[in-house]
Amino acid sequence: xxxxxxxxxxxxxxxxxxxxxxxxxxxxxxxxxxxxxxxxxxxxxxxxxxxxxxxxxxxxxxxxxxxxxxxxxxxxxxxxxxxxxxxxxxxxxxxxxxxxxxxxxxxxxxxxxxxxxxxxxxxxxxxxxxxxxxxxxxxxxxxxxxxxxxxxxxxxxxxxxxxxxxxxxxxxxxxxxxxxxxxxxxxxxxxxxxxxxxxxxxxxxxxxxxxxxxxxxxxxxxxxxxxxxxxxxxxxxxxxxxxxxxxxxxxxxxxxxxxxxxxxxxxxxxxxxxxxxxxxxxx
Amino acid sequence: xxxxxxxxxxxxxxxxxxxxxxxxxxxxxxxxxxxxxxxxxxxxxxxxxxxxxxxxxxxxxxxxxxxxxxxxxxxxxxxxxxxxxxxxxxxxxxxxxxxxxxxxxxxxxxxxxxxxxxxxxxxxxxxxxxxxxxxxxxxxxxxxxxxxxxxxxxxxxxxxxxxxxxxxxxxxxxxxxxxxxxxxxxxxxxxxxxxxxxxxxxxxxxxxxxxxxxxxxxxxxxxxxxxxxxxxxxxxxxxxxxxxxxxxxxxxxxxxxxxxxxxxxxxxxxxxxxxxxxxxxxxxxxxxxxxxxxxxxxxxxxxxxxxxxxxxxxxxxxxxxxxxxxxxxxxxxxxxxxxxxxxxxxxxxxxxxxxxxxxxxxxxxxxxxxxxxxxxxxxxxxxxxxxxxxxxxxxxxxxxxxx
Numbered sequence: 001x002x003x004x005x006x007x008x009x010x011x012x013x014x015x016x017x018x019x020x021x022x023x024x025x026x027x028x029x030x031x032x033x034x035x036x037x038x039x040x041x042x043x044x045x046x047x048x049x050x051x052x053x054x055x056x057x058x059x060x061x062x063x064x065x066x067x068x069x070x071x072x073x074x075x076x077x078x079x080x081x082x083x084x085x086x087x088x089x090x091x092x093x094x095x096x097x098x099x100x101x102x103x104x105x106x107x108x109x110x111x112x113x114x115x116x117x118x119x120x121x122x123x124x125x126x127x128x129x130x131x132x133x134x135x136x137x138x139x140x141x142x143x144x145x146x147x148x149x150x151x152x153x154x155x156x157x158x159x160x161x162x163x164x165x166x167x168x169x170x171x172x173x174x175x176x177x178x179x180x181x182x183x184x185x186x187x188x189x190x191x192x193x194x195x196x197x198x199x200x201x202x203x204x205x206x207x208x209x210x211x212x213x214x215x216x217x218x219x220x221x222x223x224x225x226x227x228x229x230x231x232x233x234x235x236x237x238x239x240x241x242x243x244x245x246x247x248x249x250x251x252x253x254x255x256x257x258x259x260x261x262x263x264x265x266x267x268x269x270x271x272x273x274x275x276x277x278x279x280x281x282x283x
Numbered sequence: 284x285x286x287x288x289x290x291x292x293x294x295x296x297x298x299x300x301x302x303x304x305x306x307x308x309x310x311x312x313x314x315x316x317x318x319x320x321x322x323x324x325x326x327x328x329x330x331x332x333x334x335x336x337x338x339x340x341x342x343x344x345x346x347x348x349x350x351x352x353x354x355x356x357x358x359x360x361x362x363x364x365x366x367x368x369x370x371x372x373x374x375x376x377x378x379x380x381x382x383x384x385x386x387x388x389x390x391x392x393x394x395x396x397x398x399x400x401x402x403x404x405x406x407x408x409x410x411x412x413x414x415x416x417x418x419x420x421x422x423x424x425x426x427x428x429x430x431x432x433x434x435x436x437x438x439x440x441x442x443x444x445x446x447x448x449x450x451x452x453x454x455x456x457x458x459x460x461x462x463x464x465x466x467x468x469x470x471x472x473x474x475x476x477x478x479x480x481x482x483x484x485x486x487x488x489x490x491x492x493x494x495x496x497x498x499x500x501x502x503x504x505x506x507x508x509x510x511x512x513x514x515x516x517x518x519x520x521x522x523x524x525x526x527x528x529x530x531x532x533x534x535x536x537x538x539x540x541x542x543x544x545x546x547x548x549x550x551x552x553x554x555x556x557x558x559x560x561x562x563x564x565x566x567x568x569x570x571x572x573x574x575x576x577x578x579x580x581x582x583x584x585x586x587x588x589x590x591x592x593x594x595x596x597x598x599x600x601x602x603x604x605x606x607x608x609x610x611x612x613x614x615x616x617x618x619x620x621x622x623x624x625x626x627x628x629x630x631x632x633x634x635x636x637x638x639x640x641x642x643x644x645x646x647x648x649x650x651x652x653x654x655x656x657x658x659x660x661x662x663x664x665x666x667x668x669x670x671x672x673x674x675x676x677x678x679x680x681x682x683x684x685x686x
Contacts, residue, residue: 061454061460064467113580157310
């Protein structure tokens with residue numbers, strides 16, 4: 001991807017690097033718990049300290065997600081969330097924020113059913129910067145990855161502890177924007193990662209690529225985020241934010257006056273922790 | 284679409300049957316899937332693996348299963364001559380054990396000590412628990428909470444065999460959710476765990492591998508029919524959830540154009556009601572559980588809940604090779620309702636002294652419909668894929684006579 005123009009993702013990682021710190025990547029599920037509240041959360045994330053936003057596309061059968069994100073997706077679907085509405089959320093977000101990168105994260109079937117060419121066109125036009133599609137490994141690059149790159153959308157691949165040096169080149173080929181290192185063998189929001197092992201893995205990946213490496217799965221607290229931030233270009237927090245949404249709901253599962261603040265409050269404390277840690281390794 | 288030279292060459296090296304199949308899994312699982320594919324290929328080339336399989340199928344499973352002429356059913360229907368392939372006589376009571384034996388022997392070769400499985404009706408779970416007991420392997424079976432309730436006898440059997448049965452509370456609490464949870468377990472315990480998938484679905488190499496293990500059904504049927512009648516059957520019929528018993532019967536006959544083939548999906552309350560499990564009849568191509576195949580879903584690509592009286596057919600997808608055979612027209616896919624299956628369940632019990640599982644009762648239901656329209660010299664084989672003991676409490680409740 002040598003010929004691509006600088007993107008929002010490139011600019012944001014570069015800016016964070018210049019500040020000598022990791023980027024805070026926040027995941028929230030689109031439409032959770034309802035469209036209006038979710039749109040308000042999205043709009044408030046940059047101000048709370050999110051550097052990059054991963055917007056989860058709800059799916060009925062999220063095979064790589066733990067209970068928190070499964071539940072968030074089901075809340076959103078129950079509220080009538082669709083892929084078209086999720087793309088529209090990004091379009092609305094872009095009216096007030098032209099700089100914060102937004103990456104859609106989810107599973108392939110809703111995109112496949114929407115239609116790949118139409119999806120890429122609509123997502124690009126709405127201001128989406130990249131895609132993370134959990135169930136599309138390099139073996140299926142022809143489905144979405146290559147068309148996405150051709151359409152000017154970054155395709156961000158997951159690397160995992162099982163991705164050894166032999167396989168890593170296959171994973172990194174056609175990856176753009178950044179590499180998402182899954183810090184544990186497991187589903188989202190489960191075991192806590194070991195910061196030392198993660199730093200070693202990040203260094204291993206960086207010996208194969210010039211792309212930034214963000215680390216996620218299992219990072220829940222400001223303390224954990226700070227520990228991971230010391231050895232990575234970005235820290236992803238998802239389940240903890242989706243849990244914060246859940247805890248703020250009323251007995252019927254509806255948003256309350258607390259919901260947006262519950263998420264932004266946690267993001268602010270995560271941002272403070274990440275900003276307080278200097279990167280160990282220079283670029 | 285032009286017919287290929289052979290219907291039996293799939294999948295290609297990327298696991299595709301036409302546009303169907305593939306490897307749509309999280310990166311965490313890819314090294315495992317590639318390892319499994321290599322191990323299976325090596326095993327197929329190893330005569331000792333084949334010998335071990337044959338030994339197990341003969342002395343532990345009890346193969347060959349009989350091809351039985353159903354004389355009274357034939358007389359009653361007054362048309363085609365009906366043979367039952369008696370897979371319900373296998374050890375553990377269904378065809379599922381054919382595949383599990385192959386996978387467990389493979390897991391042993393790969394040095395995996397922990398086996399996980401998903402199950403719907405519980406037949407695959409029981410077969411997996413059985414072979415794990417036989418070989419001293421740890422066994423965890425994921426089963427939707429709804430299925431745990433309606434298939435209580437099998438839950439008890441699995442526990443008796445030493446397996447841990449995990450009731451799955453997510454989603455529709457049936458087979459698809461059990462498969463999600465098994466995949467989550469595999470992602471988490473990827474290094475030491477072997478995922479024993481129960482049907483011809485999932486990421487490559489599972490669809491082709493499970494088909495290979497189940498093809499013993501069709502291979503035997505072919506030889507047995509030649510011995511009994513001196514010629515091939517004229518038609519084959521089998522029920523389809525994921526489609527492993529059907530694929531096992533069909534595959535060895537796909538290149539015999541004289542053999543008509545019928546797959547029977549579960550129509551639940553009727554296709555028009557929307558409450559069914561007929562992925563081919565009522566669904567469209569999508570991606571779930573590692574493969575592209577026909578799925579029940581809404582316009583946003585969200586997977587719909589399947590509905591069937593039979594827990595083993597209650598799945599919103601189908602094996603990718605069936606999707607391909609459907610699109611190219613080699614196999615005729617039809618469907619039977621809950622009501623038709625219940626009637627067939629009772630009819631076969633009374634006429635032949637064989638209580639079928641609710642799954643193959645769907646195939647019997649279509650035999651009841653099709654056989655009378657055919658001449659007496661038409662040879663029809665129906666796969667009696669499982670026995671109905673597990674369904675007795677549920678059927679008794681529906682029929683209103685508490686046992």
